[in-house]
Amino acid sequence: MDEKKGSAATRAKNKYNAANYDRLYPYVPKGRKAVYEEAATKAGVSLNDYIIKALDEKVERDKKEREGG
Incomplete structure (x- = not known):
């Protein structure tokens, strides 16, 4: 018989x-998750x-640095 989970x-x-x-x-590292x-x-x-926004902000900063801005 075909059992489906969930x-x-x-x-x-x-x-x-x-x-x-x-x-x-x-x-x-242990303990950092609670900080985040x-x-x-x-x-x-x-x-x-929060993590997505932090990553997006970092990508934009790096992009501006590479472009000399």
């Missing part, structure tokens, strides 16, 4: 996420949003 809603969400997002698995979570909470955003 509910239909879970399978649909997983399918959507697989089609629309890339996954990153950053490893951070606290900073995100203070900023009023999720840890994921």
